[in-house]
Every structure is written in C-alpha cells, then in structure tokens.
Amino acid sequence: MTPGSDRDSNNRPGHTPLDVENYPVAPATLQLEQVHVFVRHGERTPVSIRMSEAPANIPPTWLLCKEGRKFGAAVSSHTGSNILGVERVVENEDGSLEPGECLLGELTDLGRKSTYNLGAALRGVYIDKLKLLPDVAHNDSEVYFRSTNLPRTIESLQQIIHGLYPPLKQAEGFVSKIRTRNPKDENLYGNSAVCERLKTLMLKFAQAAAVAWNPTLEPLDEKISKYIGGNPVRLDGKPRASGILDTVRAARAHGIRIPEELRDNTVMDVLEKAVIEEWFSAYRTEEVRKLAMGRLLAEMSGKMNQTATGTGPTAPKILIHSTHDTAIAGLLGTLEVFDNRWPEFTAVVTFELFREAPDSRPAGSFLTRLLSSFTTSGVREKHYIRARYQNTTLFLPLCQNVGDHLDGHPELCTLEAFNRRVKELTPKWEVECALHQR
Incomplete structure (x- = not known):
C-alpha cells in the first residue's frame, strides 16, 4: 500500500531534521578536534504484520521500497570485475511479485531520503560551517563509518555517506569502508545475546x-x-x-x-x-549501564584520548555509527539525560571533542588552570566534550561540579571528568556477564 492521508494536526513527524543554521558554535577559545555520531536508522516498515484485519486495516504489505530495489553488483569473471544490473524483489508465498514491496523491518524510500538528508546536514555543520573535514574526500583516514549488521542500518549509513560526501565531492579512487562486527564483538547496542x-x-x-x-x-x-x-x-x-x-x-x-x-x-x-x-x-541501574553501554563508551573514550594525546595512529575526525533506537535510548539513559520519549527515526546523538590551548584561557580562570596542571593524561591542552541529542545540547550530570566543566559552560565537560565516569562504567566483560544470582 502506498501512503494514505493521515496528516492530522497532532501527528508527530517520523524524525526531526538536524538544524544546520542554528547549530550552536562553541566558544571561540575552543577548536573542534573530533566528533562521534550515533544515529538510529531511517524510517522502516514494521518488523511484524499487525492489525491488518478489519477494522484497523493497516496494510500487511507496504509498496514503499522502489528506489532501493535497483543496484549494480560487482561480479568476478576471468577477465576482471564487471558490473551486473540487479533488481531485488520480494516474492510472496504464492510466487507473486509486487514492484517496490518492502520486507518487514526494511528501510523505506522515505528512510533512505531522511538518512541522506542527515548526511547532508552533517556536511553542512562539520565541513561547510566548522571546516573539521576537507571539502573533498581523498582517503578514509579522517572518516570512520560503522554499522550493526542489519540491512536497514547498513543502508542508512550508505545514504548518510552519500549525503556527507556526494559523488562530486569524492576524489577518484575514494572508497568508503563500512565496518560491521561479528555478533560476539558487537557493542553498538546492549548485546544481551552474548551477555x-x-x-x-x-x-x-x-x-x-x-x-x-x-x-x-x-x-x-x-x-x-x-x-x-x-x-x-x-x-x-x-x-x-x-x-x-x-x-x-x-x-x-x-x-x-x-x-x-x-x-x-x-x-x-x-x-x-x-x-x-x-x-x-x-538503565536506571549501574549494572545495566555497564553491561549494555559501558564497552561502547569505553571505546569512544579511548579514541578521544588518542586524539587528545596524539599517541598511536592518527584517529579519524568524524566517526559515524548506524544503530538502533535501543542504542540511542541506552546511551542517553546511561548518561542520565534520557527524556523518556521513544527515539525518532534518524534520531542522532553526537559527542564533540574540543581542544583549548593553555594561553587561550581567561586570566581569571585560576581554578581551571590549576586543575588542568594535574591531568593524568599528560596533555598540555585542556580538552572538553559536548554532547547533543537531535538539536538540543545536553547537560551531563557527570560534569556539573566545579572544575569538571569549562568555566561558565556546564555543557562542556572536561575530558578528565568524562574519562572518570566512563572508567566507572567499563565492565569486566567476561566476568560480569556470567550468569549469577543476586
């Protein structure tokens, strides 16, 4: 079934677009160094057929997947690699085919559009406005793309990449790598299947x-x-x-x-x-926070510290992760800023890492300068983290104490305060996942 008319005045939208124009620029003393993006996949069909009988009559099949059906597939041959034209179709039990029919839980054409638009908005913020990334992509050293191993998240990420770096903004030979992990290593959601x-x-x-x-x-x-x-x-x-x-x-x-x-x-x-x-x-309990989101936060914290210290391989400047509503709510709940509303399609959480050189701090910020001289990381510059959900800047409870944020800016957590909380949330995975009675 194609879309009908359900545009009542109280209808909530499927997603909220990222507001590029009103993106809040950080204080001039700070330089953006890295951003971690976690996004729920775009609009999809329901994961099961429900309420399809009268009187609800919600259609069991949705003809909303026309754009994603045709694609080129690389096929090996003795003479090299050729491109084979392929069209995916959904076959019903009786063998019938309906053009554009979606599988259950599949990303729709609307979902493809909204995730592409998100990628374009990320380009507007982090390339056009903030110059964090180059205008044209030449290699994948500055970008990191990862998805859970499900078609709807992988396809969402593909669309985000195309919005961030459309074909005309990709150097010849540039190939984006979309990373996925085996189930035992997956941490982009609370992985209860292995814990x-x-x-x-x-x-x-x-x-x-x-x-x-x-x-x-x-x-x-x-x-x-x-x-x-x-x-x-x-x-x-x-x-x-x-x-x-x-x-x-x-x-x-x-x-x-x-x-x-x-x-x-x-x-x-x-x-x-x-x-x-x-x-x-x-997620109101510390144990679930650790087991569900601790590994992911520890991994992100590690990459931020790698950038802050300049040690190890050069860390990417933007890291985009395509995941699920449970991950978005899980991250927000773990950091105690969940609004108790179900995350929208294409909902996005970002963590931005900023650097402040010592000589850029106001002369009166004695406490900040004193505390920064005792950092455990050995980094001369002070680093701060800002978290955002959709178009709202978050005030993380972990950094509301004096000395744990930039003076006058409680939304900008010190990297030290963030690391301290993440360390508390990092589980001893194999030991703590073992089933035991409490």
Whole structure:
C-alpha cells in the first residue's frame, strides 16, 4: 500500500531534521578536534504484520521500497570485475511479485531520503560551517563509518555517506569502508545475546514493568482492543504493547491511514510511557549501564584520548555509527539525560571533542588552570566534550561540579571528568556477564 492521508494536526513527524543554521558554535577559545555520531536508522516498515484485519486495516504489505530495489553488483569473471544490473524483489508465498514491496523491518524510500538528508546536514555543520573535514574526500583516514549488521542500518549509513560526501565531492579512487562486527564483538547496542547477565536483568525489568503498568493500560482496551482481535492491551499481551507502538509509529511516519484512536496522542502517550518503562527502566541501574553501554563508551573514550594525546595512529575526525533506537535510548539513559520519549527515526546523538590551548584561557580562570596542571593524561591542552541529542545540547550530570566543566559552560565537560565516569562504567566483560544470582 502506498501512503494514505493521515496528516492530522497532532501527528508527530517520523524524525526531526538536524538544524544546520542554528547549530550552536562553541566558544571561540575552543577548536573542534573530533566528533562521534550515533544515529538510529531511517524510517522502516514494521518488523511484524499487525492489525491488518478489519477494522484497523493497516496494510500487511507496504509498496514503499522502489528506489532501493535497483543496484549494480560487482561480479568476478576471468577477465576482471564487471558490473551486473540487479533488481531485488520480494516474492510472496504464492510466487507473486509486487514492484517496490518492502520486507518487514526494511528501510523505506522515505528512510533512505531522511538518512541522506542527515548526511547532508552533517556536511553542512562539520565541513561547510566548522571546516573539521576537507571539502573533498581523498582517503578514509579522517572518516570512520560503522554499522550493526542489519540491512536497514547498513543502508542508512550508505545514504548518510552519500549525503556527507556526494559523488562530486569524492576524489577518484575514494572508497568508503563500512565496518560491521561479528555478533560476539558487537557493542553498538546492549548485546544481551552474548551477555547472559544482561539478558537476565533486562527480562527481570520487563516483567516488573508489566506488573506495574498493565493496570494503567487496561483502560485503553475500550479504544484499542477491537483493533487487535479483541485482546487486551498489555506489555506482555498479543500483540505486545511495544508491537502496537511500532506499527503505529511506522505508519504515521509514512502517512499511512490508521484508525482515529491510534492517532489520539492521549492514548498513544500512555502506551509509549508503558513501553519506555518496559524497555529502558533498567538503565536506571549501574549494572545495566555497564553491561549494555559501558564497552561502547569505553571505546569512544579511548579514541578521544588518542586524539587528545596524539599517541598511536592518527584517529579519524568524524566517526559515524548506524544503530538502533535501543542504542540511542541506552546511551542517553546511561548518561542520565534520557527524556523518556521513544527515539525518532534518524534520531542522532553526537559527542564533540574540543581542544583549548593553555594561553587561550581567561586570566581569571585560576581554578581551571590549576586543575588542568594535574591531568593524568599528560596533555598540555585542556580538552572538553559536548554532547547533543537531535538539536538540543545536553547537560551531563557527570560534569556539573566545579572544575569538571569549562568555566561558565556546564555543557562542556572536561575530558578528565568524562574519562572518570566512563572508567566507572567499563565492565569486566567476561566476568560480569556470567550468569549469577543476586
């Protein structure tokens, strides 16, 4: 089904574009050195067919994947490498083909567009405005691209790269490397598949959320149950409340017509709050923060310190990671700045590393200069980190004490304060992931 007309005045958009024009420039005493970008994939279809029967009639198949179907594939031959024209299609059980049909959970043409636009916006900020990166890409030493090993995140990253460095801004021979990791090494989300303790904890919190929130969801039965086969609306129901939310958000992002009750924000807000509690309440605990996001934060911190100290291989200036809503919420929850709203499609978190030379500090900043003289990293210049979510600058609790941020700028954490908190969050992975009773 192609998009219908579901553009009511209260409809929330599928994603919020990155605002290049109003990007807040850092104080003039600071020089941007490196930026880490974590982005949720673009708009996609639901991961399961739900509410396709009357009276909901949300389509089971979505014809929103036409642009991504044709591509050239490199094919080896005895005479070298040739390009073979290929078109991907979805085959239904009866063997029928429908042009542009999406797989379940697949990035749609809208998702491709929004992630391309994000790449273009990143270009507007970090190339055109701040000159962090060169105008034309010549090699991959200054850029780092990594994705989880799922088609929707890989394709999202491809679009981001094309927006950041479109073909005319790529030198001849330039090839972007998209990195993926084996499942055992994946840390771009809370990897409970390889951490038994994390799996147990997440299940425990999900079950507790069901007990606490199912009574709150019960009044929604009158409005929603008729659309889910007469079943009650519950976190552990059939379909699960998270599944209802997934289908509704995907449909609304694409303008697909859905029943009025599922467009009522007073109804959907209650559903969202319950699902947020099910999926992310565990991030209020230090143990889940460590096991879910500690390895990722430690890796990022290490690359920032590599840039700050100038030791080891030259670190990239921009590192873009294509991941999932659970990773975005997990990072925000771990750093205690989660807004308790489900991350939008193409939602983005950035961590910017700035350098301040000693002679650029105001003469009156005695405490800052005194503290900087005792850094453990041995770096002469002072370094600061600024975190942003979408178009909002974050004030991280980890650096709100005096001396842990740039004077007058509590949003700019010292690298030392950030490192100190990350060290607390870094798990002894094999030991702490082992299943044990608490």
